[in-house]
Amino acid sequence: MTFKEQIQQGIPSQLPQPKLYETNINHAPKRKEILTEEEKKLALKNALRYFEPQFHAELIQEFRKELDEYGRIYMYRFRPDYEMKARPISEYPGKSEQAKAIMLMIQNNLDYAVAQHPHELITYGGNGGVFSNWAQYLLTMKYLSEMTDEQTLVMYSGHPMGLFPSHKDAPRVVVTNGMVIPNYSKPDDWEKFNALGVSQYGQMTAGSYMYIGPQGIVHGTTITVLNAFRKINKEPKGGLFVTSGLGGMSGAQPKAGNIAGCVTVCAEVNPKITKIRHDQKWVNEIHENLDELVERVKKAQENKESVSLAYLGNIVEVWEKFDQENIRIDIGSDQTSLHNPWAGGYYPAGQSFEESNIMMAENPELFKEKVQETLKRHAAAINKHTEKGTYFFDYGNAFLLEASRAGADVMSDHPTLGREFKFPSYVQDIMGPMCFDYGFGPFRWVCASGKPEDLQKTDEIACQVLEEMIKNSPEEIQQQMKDNIQWIKGAQENNLVVGSQARILYADAEGRMKIAEAFNKAIANGEIGAVVLGRDHHDVSGTDSPYRETSNIYDGSRFTADMAIHNVIGDSFRGATWVSIHNGGGVGWGEVINGGFGMLLDGSDDADRRLKSMLFWDVNNGISRRSWARNEGAVFAIKRAMEAEPNLKVTLPNFVDENLFD
Numbered sequence: 001m002t003f004k005e006q007i008q009q010g011i012p013s014q015l016p017q018p019k020l021y022e023t024n025i026n027h028a029p030k031r032k033e034i035l036t037e038e039e040k041k042l043a044l045k046n047a048l049r050y051f052e053p054q055f056h057a058e059l060i061q062e063f064r065k066e067l068d069e070y071g072r073i074y075m076y077r078f079r080p081d082y083e084m085k086a087r088p089i090s091e092y093p094g095k096s097e098q099a100k101a102i103m104l105m106i107q108n109n110l111d112y113a114v115a116q117h118p119h120e121l122i123t124y125g126g127n128g129g130v131f132s133n134w135a136q137y138l139l140t141m142k143y144l145s146e147m148t149d150e151q152t153l154v155m156y157s158g159h160p161m162g163l164f165p166s167h168k169d170a171p172r173v174v175v176t177n178g179m180v181i182p183n184y185s186k187p188d189d190w191e192k193f194n195a196l197g198v199s200q201y202g203q204m205t206a207g208s209y210m211y212i213g214p215q216g217i218v219h220g221t222t223i224t225v226l227n228a229f230r231k232i233n234k235e236p237k238g239g240l241f242v243t244s245g246l247g248g249m250s251g252a253q254p255k256a257g258n259i260a261g262c263v264t265v266c267a268e269v270n271p272k273i274t275k276i277r278h279d280q281k282w283v284n285e286i287h288e289n290l291d292e293l294v295e296r297v298k299k300a301q302e303n304k305e306s307v308s309l310a311y312l313g314n315i316v317e318v319w320e321k322f323d324q325e326n327i328r329i330d331i332g333s334d335q336t337s338l339h340n341p342w343a344g345g346y347y348p349a350g351q352s353f354e355e356s357n358i359m360m361a362e363n364p365e366l367f368k369e370k371v372q373e374t375l376k377r378h379a380a381a382i383n384k385h386t387e388k389g390t391y392f393f394d395y396g397n398a399f400l401l402e403a404s405r406a407g408a409d410v411m412s413d414h415p416t417l418g419r420e421f422k423f424p425s426y427v428q429d430i431m432g433p434m435c436f437d438y439g440f441g442p443f444r445w446v447c448a449s450g451k452p453e454d455l456q457k458t459d460e461i462a463c464q465v466l467e468e469m470i471k472n473s474p475e476e477i478q479q480q481m482k483d484n485i486q487w488i489k490g491a492q493e494n495n496l497v498v499g500s501q502a503r504i505l506y507a508d509a510e511g512r513m514k515i516a517e518a519f520n521k522a523i524a525n526g527e528i529g530a531v532v533l534g535r536d537h538h539d540v541s542g543t544d545s546p547y548r549e550t551s552n553i554y555d556g557s558r559f560t561a562d563m564a565i566h567n568v569i570g571d572s573f574r575g576a577t578w579v580s581i582h583n584g585g586g587v588g589w590g591e592v593i594n595g596g597f598g599m600l601l602d603g604s605d606d607a608d609r610r611l612k613s614m615l616f617w618d619v620n621n622g623i624s625r626r627s628w629a630r631n632e633g634a635v636f637a638i639k640r641a642m643e644a645e646p647n648l649k650v651t652l653p654n655f656v657d658e659n660l661f662d
C-alpha cells in the first residue's frame, strides 16, 4: 500500500502483526500502578471499542499485558510501518488543504528526531501526548484525509469524536486536552484518567500539533538571558550566568548564553546527557574538577569570552565553591526538573548519580529527605550570592516552590500578596513586563512545502518587515524589535531546524500580522509554498498560569483562567485552522490552562482576511487583560492598538492614589 492508501484506511480491517518492543528507542517510563482490577477491565473495554468484536479475544490479552507492563495501553501493534515525519503538504491524501496541513504537523510532532518517546506518542516533557494510543492516531489521520472544508473534526483528549458539519471559516479541528472538572485535577487523577484512556496531558504544543523541536526553547532562553542582563544594566560580555540542567529544555541555556555573549556555567549530574550536549556543541567545555572550573571561569571573565562550561556534578557544589572563592555571579537561575522532585528531577548533593538512582527506587523516604536537605543548602548558597549582588530568578521549574516546601530560606512578606517567594520568576520580572505586556511572544511558522529555500525566503521576508517597522516603532519596543531582527539574521547559521522547516521569533500583534500578510502575498505570487502559522502557548494571551505566564498579574486575578478560554473561543470564530485548549503544561496538571492555534496561509483572500482578524485578537486579548491588571506596558500597548483599530474599545483601568490609603 502507498503512504496515501495507508492513511486513508485508518484502522486496518485485518489485524497487523504484533510489533516487537524496540529497545533502541527512548521509551516512556513505566507509569504508576493506579487502576483497581475493576478499573483495569474498564480500561480494556475502552481500548477495545476502537476494534471489531472479532478481534477482541486476541487483542484483550495483548492490551492487558501492555497495561500491566507499562501502566498504559498504547496499542503498539498498530504503529504504522511508514516513516514518521512531516512530508511536503502535496504528499498527503485529502480534499482539504487545511486538513493536510494538520496531518503534516501531527506527523512532525511524532517524528523520531523530534519526539521524546515516539512509540508512546509523547512529544516532550515526559508526558506531553499527541494521542494516547495508536488507534486514535490512525482514526484521526483517516478523518483528516476524507474531510472537506465544510466539516470540523472534534478531538477529545486524543480521541477523535468525529466529523461534524460546519463551514469554511470554522476551524477544521477543535482540540481539548485534559479538560476535567476542577476538583478532579490532582496528579493522580491524570494517572487514572490517562490509564483508563479517557484523558491525556497535552503539555503545550504536543497535544496541539505545534512543536518545532529545540529551536523554540533556544530562542526563548536567549531572549531571557539578554533581558536578564538588561535588568541589571550590564552587558552580557564578561558577565557570568550560573545555572543547572543540560536536559530537554535546560540544555538550551549554554547555547543561549553563547548567543547572548556571556560566560555560562551549567551544572549537570548525568554524564550521558552532559556528553550529548557537548557532542552537539551546545556546551563548549566539560569540567569535573571544581578548582579547575574556578580558574577557567576567572580567565573567561577577564577575557570577556563567550563561552559555556558544563560542570559534571551537583549545582549546589558550584554555588558553594563560587561563594568561597568570591567569584562574582551576575545572573543565576536553576533548571533542574523540580516539577518532579522525587523521581529523578532533582539529585541530592554528597552522593553519586548512581547511588541516587538506586536510593529513589529502593528507599524513597530517605531520598526525599536528601533532596530536601540539598534544597536547603542550595537556597542558602544562592542567598549568599544575592547578598553580594547576584540577580537570581526562578525558571518556571518549581525551584522556589519545592525549596519553600523543604523549609529553605526563600520566603518573604509581601504587603498585599502575603507570604511570597523572595526571588521573582523569569516571567514575573523578565518575560512578563518586558515582552508579554507589550504583546511580544513566540510567533512561529512552518513551510508546508518542506523546502529549506522556502524557509530562507520567509526569514528574509520577516526580516524586511521588522526592519521596516522598527523605523517608526516607539522607544518602548525598540529593543525587542532589535533583538528579533538580530535573531532572524543569525537564524540560518544557528542551524536549529529539526524536523519540519520551522522558524520562531518574538513579535507583537502588528509584527505578527504584517509578517503573515507578507507571507500570504509571497504565496499568492508563487515565490513560496503554503505556510502554517502558530505559536507556543507560553505567550501573551494563550496561558493562564499563576506562577509562570500570568505571574506578573497583581490584581488578584492570576488564579483565574478566563483569558486562555476566551482566547481559544475567540480564535476559533476569527479564522484559525485549528484551535486547542489544555489543562496542564509545563508546571503540571491542574496548575495551568493553556491554548493555541494553527493557521494555514495558502495565498488566498480568505487567508488574508482570517489572519488579520485572528492575529489581532490572539494578541490583544491578553494585552487588554494585562492592562486591566494595571500593568503599565500593557496599558501603553492597548492604547496604541486602539489608535490603530477604531473598532477596538477596551475598558481601561483608573489608577488609585496610594496616599488615599494612609
Ligand SMILES: NC(=O)c1ccc[n+]([C@@H]2O[C@H](COP(=O)([O-])OP(=O)(O)OC[C@H]3O[C@@H](n4cnc5c(N)ncnc54)[C@H](O)[C@@H]3O)[C@@H](O)[C@H]2O)c1
Binding pocket: 125, 217, 220, 221, 244, 245, 246, 247, 248, 249, 250, 251, 267, 268, 269, 270, 273, 313, 314, 315, 316, 335, 336, 337, 338, 339, 340, 344, 345, 346, 347, 348, 349, 395, 396, 397, 398, 586, 587
Ligand atoms: N527553559 C524554559 O523556558 C522553561 C520554562 C518553564 C519551565 N521550565 C522547567 O525547567 C525544568 C527543566 O526542564 P528540562 O526539560 O530540561 O528537564 P530535564 O529533566 O530534561 O533536565 C533537568 C536536568 O537537571 C539535572 N539535574 C537534576 N538535579 C540536578 C542537580 N542537583 N545538579 C545538577 N543537575 C541536576 C538532571 O540530570 C536533568 O538532566 C522543568 O521543570 C521545566 O518545566 C523550563
